[in-house]
Amino acid sequence: MEVKKLTTLIQNATPFIKLLDIKILKADGDGYVEMEMPIKPEFTQDMGHAHGGAIGTLADFASNLAIRQPTVTVEYKINFIAPGAGDTLFATAKTIKQGRQLSIVQSHIYAVEDEKRTLVATCLATLIPATPH
Numbered sequence: 001m002e003v004k005k006l007t008t009l010i011q012n013a014t015p016f017i018k019l020l021d022i023k024i025l026k027a028d029g030d031g032y033v034e035m036e037m038p039i040k041p042e043f044t045q046d047m048g049h050a051h052g053g054a055i056g057t058l059a060d061f062a063s064n065l066a067i068r069q070p071t072v073t074v075e076y077k078i079n080f081i082a083p084g085a086g087d088t089l090f091a092t093a094k095t096i097k098q099g100r101q102l103s104i105v106q107s108h109i110y111a112v113e114d115e116k117r118t119l120v121a122t123c124l125a126t127l128i129p130a131t132p133h
Contacts, residue, residue, distance in 0.1 A: 003027055010065075020054070022061060031095030033065045036088050039111070050084025050120070055109050059123035062093035063105040070130035071103065078123040086113030089120075103127045 003024045011018035020043070026034040035058070037043075043054040056078055064071050093107035105125045110117040 027065055029068055031066055033062055033093050035062055035091050038088055050089055055084055055121050058089055058091045059107045059109055062091040062107045063125035066093040066095045066105045067103050067127055071127040072130045074126045074128055076123050076125040078121050080121050082118055082120045084111045084120045086111035088112040
């Protein structure tokens, strides 16, 4: 599916993703995705950098999308490396192992300022297939 359509579909299904204005840049079904999110003033902490919760949300969403089937996060471990200073957060996520019961994804979050990317966080997520309720 074309990424603009996929972004719209997901934003309509998940209002939180729409609120954060997360846009999918690449998701071609090979277990790798790229996406971006603006660093709006509402998403910052007291020093003006992207809030850890916003960074964690982007890492979590990227991890789930990399699996390309409905999943639920069981856990994730995130390491914050540098302040999220910039205009945009850029995320990459790569599936490490996709299994029937558990899948593992690694993501990296970068702050982008003047086209320069700075790694701000890495995340390792464990996901399970979502079951309809």
